Amino acid sequence: MRTTRIAYSHRLNAGKYHSLTEQARRLGRVRSEVWQRYGSAGGAGLTDREVRDRWLAEGIHHRFGVLANAWKETVRDAMADIAAARESAKTQVRRAIRRRTGDQAEQRRLFGLLKADRWVDDPYLSRQMRSHWRRGHNRTHNQIVVRADQHHTRADEGGRLWLAVPGLVRRQMVRIPLNTTVAPTGTLRLILRGDRVEIHYQIDAATMKTSQRPCGTATLGVDKGYTEALTDSDGNHHGDRLGQLLTAESDRIKERNRRRAKLRSIANTAARRGDQAKAERIATINLGTIKRNRQAARHRGRVRTEIFTAVHQVVDKAAVVVAEDLTKTFTGRKQFGRNTNRRLAAWTKGVTAQALKDVSERRGSALVHVNAAYTSQVCHRCGCFGRRAGDRLHCTLCGVVWQADVNAAINVLRRHGDPDITLRTPHRAVRQIVQARADRHRSRLPLPDSSPVQRAESESSDVLSNEQ
Numbered sequence: 001m002r003t004t005r006i007a008y009s010h011r012l013n014a015g016k017y018h019s020l021t022e023q024a025r026r027l028g029r030v031r032s033e034v035w036q037r038y039g040s041a042g043g044a045g046l047t048d049r050e051v052r053d054r055w056l057a058e059g060i061h062h063r064f065g066v067l068a069n070a071w072k073e074t075v076r077d078a079m080a081d082i083a084a085a086r087e088s089a090k091t092q093v094r095r096a097i098r099r100r101t102g103d104q105a106e107q108r109r110l111f112g113l114l115k116a117d118r119w120v121d122d123p124y125l126s127r128q129m130r131s132h133w134r135r136g137h138n139r140t141h142n143q144i145v146v147r148a149d150q151h152h153t154r155a156d157e158g159g160r161l162w163l164a165v166p167g168l169v170r171r172q173m174v175r176i177p178l179n180t181t182v183a184p185t186g187t188l189r190l191i192l193r194g195d196r197v198e199i200h201y202q203i204d205a206a207t208m209k210t211s212q213r214p215c216g217t218a219t220l221g222v223d224k225g226y227t228e229a230l231t232d233s234d235g236n237h238h239g240d241r242l243g244q245l246l247t248a249e250s251d252r253i254k255e256r257n258r259r260r261a262k263l264r265s266i267a268n269t270a271a272r273r274g275d276q277a278k279a280e281r282i283a284t285i286n287l288g289t290i291k292r293n294r295q296a297a298r299h300r301g302r303v304r305t306e307i308f309t310a311v312h313q314v315v316d317k318a319a320v321v322v323a324e325d326l327t328k329t330f331t332g333r334k335q336f337g338r339n340t341n342r343r344l345a346a347w348t349k350g351v352t353a354q355a356l357k358d359v360s361e362r363r364g365s366a367l368v369h370v371n372a373a374y375t376s377q378v379c380h381r382c383g384c385f386g387r388r389a390g391d392r393l394h395c396t397l398c399g400v401v402w403q404a405d406v407n408a409a410i411n412v413l414r415r416h417g418d419p420d421i422t423l424r425t426p427h428r429a430v431r432q433i434v435q436a437r438a439d440r441h442r443s444r445l446p447l448p449d450s451s452p453v454q455r456a457e458s459e460s461s462d463v464l465s466n467e468q
């Protein structure tokens with residue numbers, strides 16, 4: 001199990017920053033070339049080594065003006081990105097295969113072809129892959145990948161660490177002062193953002209302090225929320241500052257965009273009147289992206305900490321964590337366009353999915369994914385559809401008001417080992433099963449007016465004492 005660490009440059013001089021930016025820009029062209037040539041069905045089955053040999057034979061690498069190791073590592077990295085895009089398309093194609101045929105032998109045959117990257121042999125698979133694996137494009141022009149044997153770190157008399165990486169000229173290393181006393185190791189990914197270099201590298205998670213922390217013994221269901229990162233089936237909330245963080249960030253972004261729009265219109269007016277100097281001044285001084293990117297990075301860091309802390313708290317109690325598969329409904333960010341709230345929510349969902357996976361692996365708890373359809377809408381006691389009002393769920397049959405997220409977490413927990421509802425049960429079928437169970441439950445109850453309806457307030461302790 002490996003995990004990513006990030007070191008930052010400390011007061012890097014502008015000359016070095018620019019030379020690294022130039023190198024990253026040229027390597028961006030290498031990436032674009034790789035995507036252009038091998039980013040769709042044409043590149044299937046090729047290894048990065050084969051691509052390198054072809055480029056060397058055809059002399060393609062001369063175009064880029066970078067050192068050999070740099071473009072080779074970039075080819076490897078871009079091919080890995082393409083492979084990831086291809087594998088995610090395959091997941092969707094496998095789903096389509098299951099929908100198409102129930103014949104086990106035929107399924108196995110198609111899965112086999114897919115796995116061996118031989119889908120071109122089958123017209124149906126070809127069509128499917130072509131529709132799910134759309135040609136991607138490279139958008140990365142600010143990264144340099146440095147192989148483990150190409151960099152070294154040294155401390156100066158003051159104790160500051162300096163990382164040396166290859167530049168554009170052979171044997172002329174670029175020395176980057178770091179803000180940390182821990183030397184980055186292994187393959188490095190340098191990302192150039194806002195006058196700073198971020199040095200991303202992987203470390204073995206087993207050496208991290210939290211990996212030594214044992215997991216608990218319980219089996220817990222969790223529900224992902226917006227106000228809190230997670231609510232568990234014991235009724236505890238974790239990461240309760242998440243909502244505040246997201247709201248504050250969303251308000252800040254909206255306010256900033258409003259101000260920027262105003263400045264942009266002032267600049268445009270100035271340009272129309274022929275005052276180019278003023279227009280340019282506004283563009284460079286007021287409409288830059290350095291500060292904006294730095295603030296965004298800081299916000300992302302805070303949210304990640306909040307979510308990871310929440311997951312650690314759950315794993316402190318649990319040996320088995322039952323959750324919805326949050327990666328499955330993940331649709332990418334394109335769809336959300338400029339809607340800040342939805343974009344933030346989609347991103348947080350991804351972080352939560354990552355945190356559940358990482359922390360479970362590190363601390364040895366099991367993460368079980370279940371089908372979470374309707375878990376937030378039905379009463380966990382009687383199984384009826386309830387009425388949702390804000391963070392409450394009112395069950396009209398029991399007459400109880402539950403805390404919606406606690407109720408959902410309990411339902412999620414029960415989906416683990418549910419004989420009828422599995423991960424692959426379609427949404428509509430889940431609804432029918434849930435409805436049928438509720439009907440059965442209702443038919444066993446006495447008539448509503450023959451017994452006084454018990455009404456519990458939504459205190460979480462009350463709610464939980466009902467749950468035995």
Ligand SMILES: [Zn+2]
Nearest residue numbers: 379382395398
């Ligand atoms: Zn009920």
